[in-house]
Amino acid sequence: VTVSELGERALLARIQAKLNATGRPPASLVVGIGDDAAVVASTRNAHTVITTDAQIEGVHFERKFSTPTNIGYRALTVNLSDLAAMGAVPRWALLSLAMRDDFPVADVEELVAGIAEGAAKYNTFVIGGNLTRITGPLIVDMTVMGEVKPRRALTRSGGRPGDALYVSGTVGGAAAGLEMLRAAPEGQGVSLGVPRTDGEHCIARYLRPEPRVRLGIAIAHARAARAAMDSSDGLADAAHQIADASGCGVEIDAAALPIEPAARAWWDAAGKDAVLQAMSGGDDYELVFAVPRGWSGRLRHVQSRVAEPSVTRIGTLTKDRGSRVLLRDGRRVAIPRGFEHF
Amino acid sequence: VTVSELGERALLARIQAKLNATGRPPASLVVGIGDDAAVVASTRNAHTVITTDAQIEGVHFERKFSTPTNIGYRALTVNLSDLAAMGAVPRWALLSLAMRDDFPVADVEELVAGIAEGAAKYNTFVIGGNLTRITGPLIVDMTVMGEVKPRRALTRSGGRPGDALYVSGTVGGAAAGLEMLRAAPEGQGVSLGVPRTDGEHCIARYLRPEPRVRLGIAIAHARAARAAMDSSDGLADAAHQIADASGCGVEIDAAALPIEPAARAWWDAAGKDAVLQAMSGGDDYELVFAVPRGWSGRLRHVQSRVAEPSVTRIGTLTKDRGSRVLLRDGRRVAIPRGFEHF
Numbered sequence: 113v114t115v116s117e118l119g120e121r122a123l124l125a126r127i128q129a130k131l132n133a134t135g136r137p138p139a140s141l142v143v144g145i146g147d148d149a150a151v152v153a154s155t156r157n158a159h160t161v162i163t164t165d166a167q168i169e170g171v172h173f174e175r176k177f178s179t180p181t182n183i184g185y186r187a188l189t190v191n192l193s194d195l196a197a198m199g200a201v202p203r204w205a206l207l208s209l210a211m212r213d214d215f216p217v218a219d220v221e222e223l224v225a226g227i228a229e230g231a232a233k234y235n236t237f238v239i240g241g242n243l244t245r246i247t248g249p250l251i252v253d254m255t256v257m258g259e260v261k262p263r264r265a266l267t268r269s270g271g272r273p274g275d276a277l278y279v280s281g282t283v284g285g286a287a288a289g290l291e292m293l294r295a296a297p298e299g300q301g302v303s304l305g306v307p308r309t310d311g312e313h314c315i316a317r318y319l320r321p322e323p324r325v326r327l328g329i330a331i332a333h334a335r336a337a338r339a340a341m342d343s344s345d346g347l348a349d350a351a352h353q354i355a356d357a358s359g360c361g362v363e364i365d366a367a368a369l370p371i372e373p374a375a376r377a378w379w380d381a382a383g384k385d386a387v388l389q390a391m392s393g394g395d396d397y398e399l400v401f402a403v404p405r406g407w408s409g410r411l412r413h414v415q416s417r418v419a420e421p422s423v424t425r426i427g428t429l430t431k432d433r434g435s436r437v438l439l440r441d442g443r444r445v446a447i448p449r450g451f452e453h454f
Numbered sequence: 455v456t457v458s459e460l461g462e463r464a465l466l467a468r469i470q471a472k473l474n475a476t477g478r479p480p481a482s483l484v485v486g487i488g489d490d491a492a493v494v495a496s497t498r499n500a501h502t503v504i505t506t507d508a509q510i511e512g513v514h515f516e517r518k519f520s521t522p523t524n525i526g527y528r529a530l531t532v533n534l535s536d537l538a539a540m541g542a543v544p545r546w547a548l549l550s551l552a553m554r555d556d557f558p559v560a561d562v563e564e565l566v567a568g569i570a571e572g573a574a575k576y577n578t579f580v581i582g583g584n585l586t587r588i589t590g591p592l593i594v595d596m597t598v599m600g601e602v603k604p605r606r607a608l609t610r611s612g613g614r615p616g617d618a619l620y621v622s623g624t625v626g627g628a629a630a631g632l633e634m635l636r637a638a639p640e641g642q643g644v645s646l647g648v649p650r651t652d653g654e655h656c657i658a659r660y661l662r663p664e665p666r667v668r669l670g671i672a673i674a675h676a677r678a679a680r681a682a683m684d685s686s687d688g689l690a691d692a693a694h695q696i697a698d699a700s701g702c703g704v705e706i707d708a709a710a711l712p713i714e715p716a717a718r719a720w721w722d723a724a725g726k727d728a729v730l731q732a733m734s735g736g737d738d739y740e741l742v743f744a745v746p747r748g749w750s751g752r753l754r755h756v757q758s759r760v761a762e763p764s765v766t767r768i769g770t771l772t773k774d775r776g777s778r779v780l781l782r783d784g785r786r787v788a789i790p791r792g793f794e795h796f
Contacts, residue, residue, distance in 0.1 A: 120794040142501055143609055146699070148539040148683050149505035149600075151607045154496035159484055163491035164548045164584050164597055171587050197490040206506045208550075208595050213796065242506050245513050245795055248590025253550050255506055255597045258491075265493045267485055341490050357488070452462040453587055454555065 115220060116213040120243060123217065127243075130224040134232040138203075141239060150239035152204060158259040161200035165191045169249035177293045180219040182319045184226025187252035190344060192234050193323035193397040197342040199266040199332020200258035202234050202325060207241035210251040223252065234325050264332045271339035271358030271402035273431040278337075278411070279370065280324050280399045281421035283347050284386070287393020288375035289314030291382075310374030317372070321397040328399055330418045336410035340401035348391040349450025350400035351427070352436060358402070361435030364391075364427035364447060387440065392448045402429055457562060458555040462585060465559065469585075472566040476574040480545075483581060492581035494546060500601040503542035507533045511591035519635045522561040524661045526568025529594035532686060534576050535665035535739040539684040541608040541674020542600035544576050544667060549583035552593040565594065576667050606674045613681035613700030613744035615773040620679075620753070621712065622666050622741045623763035625689050626728070629735020630717030631656030652716030659714070663739040670741055672760045678752035682743035690733040691792025692742035693769070694778060700744070703777030706733075706769035706789060729782065734790045744771055 115123055128145055137144055143151035154160065167173055167187045178186075188205060195202050207227060211220070231238055236256065292311050324342075331337050339358055343350045347369075355362040371390045379386040398421070403411055415423060430437075436447040457465055470487055479486055485493035496502065509515055509529045520528075530547060537544050549569060553562070573580055578598065634653050666684070673679050681700055685692045689711075697704040713732045721728040740763070745753055757765065772779075778789040 116796045118796070120796040123796060142604075143540075143607060147609050147611075148536040149503045149542065151501050151503050151540065151602065153501055153604070156498075159493050159495055160502065160599075161491045161493050162546070162548065162597075162599070163582060164550050164595075166550050166552060166584055166586050166595070168552060168586060168588050170589050194490040198485075198493065200491065204504070206504065206597060208506050208508050208597075210508060210510060210593070240505060242508055242595075243795060244508050244510060246510050246591065246593075247512050248510075249588065251552070251588075251593065251595075253506075253508070253584075253593075253595045255504075255548060255550075257502075257504070260493065262484075262495070265485060267489050269489075453585060454458045454460070454462040454465060 113217045114214045115211060115217055118217050123220065124243065126217065126221055127224050130221055130228050131238045134228045137237055141237060144239050152239065155259050157261065159262055159265065161195055161198050161258045161260050161265065162255065163191055163194040164253065164255040165194065166251060166253035168251050178319050180222035181226035183252060184223035185230045185320050187254050188227045188230040189321045189323045190397065191254050191256040192236065192325055193321065193342045193344060195256055195258040196323045196325045196328030197266065197340050197399055198260060199264055199328050200260040201329055202236040202256060202258045204257040205231060205236050205238045206255040207238055208253040209241065210244045210246040212247065213245060234323065260332060266332050266337060266340035268339055268341045268354050268357035271354050271360055271429045272404065273360050273429055275402035275404050275429040276425050277351065277362060277427040277429060278401050278403055278423045279347060279426050280327055280423050282370045282372040283343065283396055283398060284375035284390030284393050285314045285317040285372035286395035287389060288372065288378045289318035290395065292378065314372065314374050318395055321395065323397055324399045324421065326418045327421065330414045331401060334410045334414050336407055336414045337401035337403050340399055343396045343398045343400050344394060345451040346392050346394045347400060348448045351447055352450050354400065354402060355429065355436065358429065359433055361430035361432040362427060363430055363437040363439060366438055366440040368424060368426045370424045388448055394451050455559045456556045457553060457559055460559050465562065466585065468559065468563055469566050472563055472570050473580045476570045479579055483579060486581050494581065497601050499603065501604055501607065503537055503540050503600045503602050503607065504597065505533055505536040506595065506597040507536065508593060508595035510593050520661050522564035523568035525594060526565035527572045527662050529596050530569050530572040531663045531665045532739065533596050533598040534578065534667055535663065535684045535686060537598055537600040538665045538667045538670030539608065539682050539741055540602060541606055541670050542602040543671055544578040544598060544600045546599040547573060547578050547580045548597040549580055550595040551583065552586045552588040554589065555587060576665065602674060608674050608679060608682035608743065610681055610683045610696050610699035613696050613702055613771045614746065615702050615771055617744035617746050617771040618767050619693065619704060619769040619771060620743050620745055620765045621689060621768050622669055622765050624712045624714040625738055625740060626717035626732030626735050627656045627659040627714035628737035629731060630714065630720045631660035632737065634720065656714065656716050660737055663737065665739055666741045666763065668760050669763065672756045673743060676752045676756050678749055678756045679743035679745050682741055685738045685740045685742050686736060687793040688734050688736045689742060690790045693789055694792050696742065696744060697771065697778065700771065701775055703772035703774040704769060705772055705779040705781060708780055708782040710766060710768045712766045730790055736793050
């Protein structure tokens with residue numbers, strides 16, 4: 113059955129049923145799905161944090177690489193990653209879905225189930241959205257809202273010379289996973305140079321990003337960093353952006369980078385430079401953040417409460433604004449440019 | 455110059471310049487465009503109202519009928535209409551823009567200028583968004599946030615039997631305007647049966663919807679209605695939706711409908727039933743609302759403060775849930791079904 117055969121109202125009812133499976137709405141939801149707009153009660157002494165990010169077929173995902181469930185999950189979690197990078201607690205989400213007349217209703221239900229899964233995991237409630245026809249690619253555009261205490265939001269611009277630069281988890285896994293998928297969409301490719309399970313881990317990093325929500329909240333709560341962003345467009349991009357916004361230079365030590373082992377093995381086998389690939393590759397959705405001298409005790413406190421993912425010191429913010437140095441085998445080279453969408 | 459020739463960062467700078475032309479950001483904006491997410495301070499004792507609506511090339515607009523400025527203006531104002539229908543004061547907007555590599559930068563600038571024009575007119579500030587490539591139609595997906603006092607939001611479900619049903623302004627103008635555009639994209643068509651200026655008025659209703667923001671706010675403030683929605687999908691659709699959500703029937707008097715005179719003339723000349731066309735046609739973005747007996751003094755007070763658009767009583771909510779009656783020349787017929795997007 114296609115969406116146009118089912119009709120808009122019945123489709124909306126199916127979507128609501130999937131979303132309601134995530135549990136009862138919070139008391140602060142005043143008006144949910146089904147009216148002209150949603151209404152929520154604001155939390156006293158909290159700022160509202162809001163972001164939007166679209167997943168577009170053929171640009172951000174391929175139907176042949178990903179299931180509808182994963183597409184939905186990813187559409188939500190990439191947005192939650194932006195909230196995590198601000199140190200915000202997720203609250204609400206809106207779903208704007210554009211699909212062809214002949215899109216199968218079963219796929220819509222799976223896609224919404226993927227969103228519902230991510231929403232349940234990260235305490236987010238879907239309160240509204242929009243359904244529309246398109247004569248073109250599938251589009252899953254989500255907006256998420258969260259909350260942060262005044263003066264606790266982690267911006268990109270708060271870094272100062274001398275701050276240590278950290279990254280959470282590992283880098284390069286998602287970019288290698290995408291290469292593995294492209295090399296062999298049916299999954300055999302993951303055995304090229306890396307054990308199957310490690311390859312599957314990289315692929316999962318690409319297909320189902322896990323936003324660092326607990327870590328971001330804990331860092332903001334403990335004031336353990338004064339600048340942060342997520343590595344959605346790669347570690348190199350994040351380092352450039354934080355340095356640009358903070359009016360600093362940056363130095364990264366290649367030897368310190370927590371490159372995902374399976375990704376390193378994959379690039380080594382392909383004869384590619386694993387350091388450059390891992391720094392340039394996007395989609396890891398780790399947190400990159402600047403920690404002033406003397407705040408490292410706060411960061412240890414954060415890690416005692418949020419053990420996973422671990423965090424790694426990879427470099428330092430420096431005084432010279434234009435400077436973007438990668439220390440490598442005793443040489444100083446330029447940090448590669450980040451990804452541009454255009 | 456195309457967007458891919460200019461590059462993402464430079465494009466973003468051009469967009470910000472157009473948006474900043476609308477004036478200084480309100481003091482309650484804590485973090486605006488350029489970070490992982492936007493941060494705003496909430497107003498004490500106000501609920502947050504949020505909605506999203508996408509404009510898609512080939513579905514909601516045609517490049518040959520509309521300028522980039524009008525597409526941008528419309529993308530914002532159709533969202534503001536949803537806020538108006540809740541009685542909310544507009545505050546913030548996010549812009550999610552998907553365009554082809556070869557989209558002209560000049561068109562992006564015009565489109566954003568259209569958004570900025572609407573934002574300035576309706577006191578809305580653009581605080582963030584997302585830019586992405588697409589291999590397909592142009593998509594302008596906007597999310598808007600507003601505020602309403604607790605217990606003042608106008609929902610669809612608040613109507614009760616006996617309430618008078620009103621509509622603001624006139625109906626049918628936008629639908630007739632779209633037909634005029636389709637009949638003669640170059641504009642000569644507007645002289646078919648209607649004076650040129652009247653035709654242009656209908657076309658403008660379609661291309662540049664004006665949300666009933668002041669009226670919606672005034673109605674909510676004065677508690678002059680207890681159910682409302684906008685007529686984005688037509689008057690018939692709004693009547694059905696309010697009756698459905700409120701658990702009522704509805705009776706509309708065809709003779710009372712404030713059909714746009716130029717639209718009536720257009721349909722009369724085409725041998726079409728102007729009443730049915732005006733009720734089924736979408737895109738008017740008027741407010742449809744239910745006023746209990748005894749509250750009409752409050753509504754007169756609202757009209758003394760917001761004279762334009764005028765409001766017209768067109769019918770009554772009734773007890774019989776399933777009943778959807780159009781009174782016409784002494785006969786009782788069914789109200790036509792509303793528009794479904796699928």
